[in-house]
Amino acid sequence: MPESSPTQTRRGRLLRRGASFLVLLAVAGYLAVQYVTGGTGDPACEVASAGGDGASYEFTPEQAVNAATITAVGTARGLPERAVAIALATALQESGLRNITHGDRDSLGLFQQRPSQGWGTAKEIQDPAYAAGEFYDHLVKVSGYSRLPLTVAAQRVQRSGYPEAYAKHEQDATLLAAALTGHAAATLTCEGRQAATPTGGPDAVRAALVRDFGREVLTAAGATVTLKAPATPTPTPSPSPTATSTALRTVTLPVSADTDTAAGTTARQRGWQLAHWAVANASALHIENVSYAGLRWTAGNTDSEWRPVATPKGTAKGTDAVRIVTAQ
Known part of the structure; x- marks a missing residue:
């Protein structure tokens, strides 16, 4: 059997190293995609x-x-x-x-x-x-x-x-x-990574609510039923462009003692049911944060905990609302 020349040996080593490098790049690319998209291989x-x-x-x-x-x-x-x-x-x-x-x-x-x-x-x-x-x-x-x-x-x-x-x-x-x-409050968290092909915005949130709960989830809560994008309002003095933008990206679901809830479910449990539903759908629907009962979950936090937040001014005693803010 003829012996390999030094040139052939070096060429073989280079090819093996090149192949190994490409494999490492592929693995690194896969892991990066999984991290960004919240892929199924990585609990989030x-x-x-x-x-x-x-x-x-x-x-x-x-x-x-x-x-x-x-x-x-x-x-x-x-x-x-x-x-x-x-x-x-x-x-x-x-x-x-x-x-x-x-x-x-x-x-x-x-x-x-x-x-x-x-x-x-x-x-x-x-x-x-x-x-x-x-x-x-x-x-x-x-x-x-x-x-x-x-x-x-x-x-x-x-x-x-x-x-x-x-x-x-x-x-x-x-x-x-x-x-x-909704029987266990503030116990569900997600990192809120953006999905690879997200469907975002308040219209997508309303459509998903109707898909899962039925149209009554919007009418019972007093939320807007239309699934069309809200018209651009006539310019009026406002605190800041950011505040206006956030308002247009918010789906508000009022929850109170008068809210029509399922048999055996309290208004507070209904609120946490809707809040946890929103967190579970955060990646797919590009949800930025969810607030309810004086607590807020925010996408992208390292610990993704529910944290205390001030109750909005003007909130009547005995009422509350689930507020879902989308990223777009």
């Missing part, structure tokens, strides 16, 4: 226990949006927190709270529902709000579902080949349900 949201026991669950912006939709659909139907926890545990097991386009045989979506088994068309099942509605339609037909062990209730709906699999998600699903139904 967290829900913490309100009981002070240190329990928490980390998840991605994609999972947060889907969890918020599942919860909103359930509460819009007046279903209890237990129903939401069952639905979230099921979606965690079936899809990891991701709206996937594949599965066993023709299974699709968050709950791995099958068109061939009457769950709807493939397009319908891939709509998270529709899929959640179908799950709840079947769950409420299970006699005494709220008193059954979670894994039993989920299995009565899913008919899975692994009937005990849902149990391992109960703690995480319970934490998520408590926050997203």
